[in-house]
Amino acid sequence: MLNNTFSQIAAHRSIRKYKDTPVDDEVILKIAEYAMNASSSGNMQCYSMIVTKDKKLRKELYPLHFNQEMVIEAPVLVTFCADFHRMRQWIEQNKAPLNFDNFMSFMIASIDATLVAQNFSLLAESLGLGICFMGTTLANAHLIGKALQCPDNVVPVVGFSLGYPDENPPVRKRLSLDGVMHFETYQDYSPSRIKEIYKEREELGMKRYREVPELKKMIEDNNVTSLAEVYTKLKYTRESHIGYSQNLLKYLEEQNFMHY
Known part of the structure; x- marks a missing residue:
């Protein structure tokens, strides 16, 4: 019954120290291509992936991610956004009702983004890369979104550092x-x-x-x-958490996701 996928998932650990080895764009693109096979509500794929390699921009993101060293040390950051901006442009071009500007739409897009992020991380680990998910992506979505120039109806919800591991931490125990x-x-x-x-x-x-x-x-x-x-x-x-909640709710309103 068990196969290599079980072993790979069982060996997951968060990697915070990375080698200087760059991650080729071809590798990132191939991972992303297959990650997009994740389940998606209505097959709308209302998410975007932002790959950040530029060191100057990563230094700008560093304090927004609470000064976590892997933001600078990892060669790549990947940010997954809830994104109805693209689809709303498409439906407007087709003169269809301009929906998806409400909290339910944000939740749908957030789940889509999280599903593709998990696929991406598993595929990356299968190729010997390491990742570390950062909850700071959602906590500071309003600031990270501005730094990444996210337009209306786009909100960063999950992200991780990506690179070749320079450490081998133990696997953390989970609840039974x-x-x-x-x-x-x-x-x-x-x-x-x-x-x-x-x-x-x-x-x-x-x-x-x-x-x-x-x-x-x-x-x-x-x-x-x-x-x-x-x-x-x-x-x-x-x-x-009340502070993060207030910032996020205000940002969702600014990003046109709070009509009800």
Whole structure:
């Protein structure tokens, strides 16, 4: 039953250090061509891929991606955008109703973009390339979109660094399958089941964060005692996510995606 695809996916890891080796355009184009076979709502393919190699532009994007070193060190950044700009021009040329300027359309396009991004990443890894998805793409979509000159109805939603790996980090453990799989209907969790599902994540996660001096200091300075607090007090605070939400919603309105 198992084949090479299973092994490849099982070996996935985020790569943050890259060799200076350039990635040929022919390789990128071939990956993109096959990645486009991803499922797409109505086969509309309402996404765009922006490949950024120019070092000056990557330096401009560097602070927008929270100063993550791979933005500079990787030879390529790939940004996947929810894009109804192209299709809206086509339907207008054909004198059809000028739809797709609402939040539902943004969600449809975002899913399309994410599906093709996952295909792209798997294909890249199959050729020996490494990637690291960056959540900062959505968090700073309003700034990244301006830097990438995205027109109306185009919003960056997911992106990653791309290049040949210069590190071999261990594969990170995931939650157990029985902790996320439900059959027939959603089966809610008891308190004891929650503890069981997250027990190993808690132990490994805290060990990992305490091995990084600056993170260990942050944990100690903020009296953090659990991985749950690492996520909610240090990494993904309520204040930061409300701020990102406000920026994104405002940007969606500016980009003509909030008619309702």
